[in-house]
Amino acid sequence: MSDNADTKSQNGLWENIKVIIQALLLAMVIRTVLFQPFTIPSGSMMPTLLVGDYIFVNKFAYGYSKYSLPFSPNLFSGRVLEFSEPKRGDVIVFRLPSQPDIDYIKRLIGLPGDKVQMINGVLHINGKPVPKQPDGAFTSDYSKDPGVNVPVFRETLENGVTYDSLDEGMGRGDNTQEFVVPAGHYFFMGDNRDNSLDSRFDVGYVPAENLVGRASVIFFSLGNDTSFREIWKWPTNMRWDRIFKVVR
Template identity: 75%
Template sequence: MSEKAEKKQQNALWENIKVVVQALLLAMVIRTILFQPFTIPSGSMMPTLLVGDYIFVNKFAYGYSRYSLPFSPNLFSGRIFGSSPNRGDIVVFRFPPNPDIDYIKRVVGLPGDHIQVKDGILYVNNAAVPRQPDGVFTSDYKLDPGENVPVYRERMDNGRTYDTLDQSPYSRGDNTREFIVPEDHYFMMGDNRDNSLDSRFDVGFVPAENLVGRASIIFFSLGNDTSFREFWKWPANMRWDRLFKVVE
């Protein structure tokens, strides 16, 4: 091989390496600053989000904290470019007792709010959140089949509406004490009200610093407990009607 040909080959290799590095850096920037993919691991947000949904989380919706960065380096405290969630937003956040774990729930209480559940009805600042029957729901998730579970559509005072499940009128989360949300904290609940470990229980109040981002869009969805790796099962188990669905 001539010296000229060898140099040309080396240049081509170097150009390929630069393209790969640039692509990796771009992907890192997008994941760190803009959007992060997230998989729904449990049925706590049914019927809004299902096990097997893959979503994008909008990371710039509420600004950035240490938990916005890979490996959560302790470079600063609080949030920068911060803005507050609205009641009804679905949020990915770090579990306060163990920030290595991601949770996803709906914001029902803002700083200063009084939150209580009485006889299965959510109360915000001593006012019952209106809800109306909205059909029934059956899950394809084997660990939580939930056949013909009553669905209720709630309406927050800001006009935000969403569906919730009420499997039992006697679950331990149907009657709670009154919670007063501290400053710079939020109260979170799952839409699957009788099967959600949330701020009523061990999650507690979620600090603003722990917010990762707002659930934005479902970009992929597999039913019947189908693993992403089982690509040969995709055609039969793809939830086609959920692809690119905006999260409410």
């Protein structure tokens, strides 16, 4: 009887180990091929994305490049399995061209061949101003970017994509040269126009290969500089209205 009990115990242990291994492999496949979680570390995409938002990024939206894989191995160049093209207005995670180990998240403004320019705080694409209407005010709960009653403007792109942006007044990014987006590259800007390092500045044009995926949904959100590890602060600092909010 004891030998049979030991055998059953060992079989049960092995079955549990196999289940754990399978679960880990499934999680790795999902993270590598389908969706990857990201944390928003700065206020450059306010008010669309806030510091403390945790989002899922759709990695198969635009196909795959080496940056879709862990450690970015040089297995191939360019993109493969391109199911769809990036669309103007998409919120996208990409690798910084000058430091490809760093992830950035911004809004896609300029497609290959586009002419992009800021004139007196108004975004112009291919010579046409993007409609910009006042849409209230925004106050941040992030200590390093404590904006209070920052003017919000609703912008509507030619393809119908509409979103809010912040504009605190005239800054160095409100009047720029005309940028002509090269073939195979994209032009990105943050929705927090006066507090975003983007294609207007050192980021420059982003190669198609550097795109990681499209921001899909906010699955968790903590305000007031609350760390994910500070579980005891979750009840009072959880942004309940942002959980499972689709990113647009």
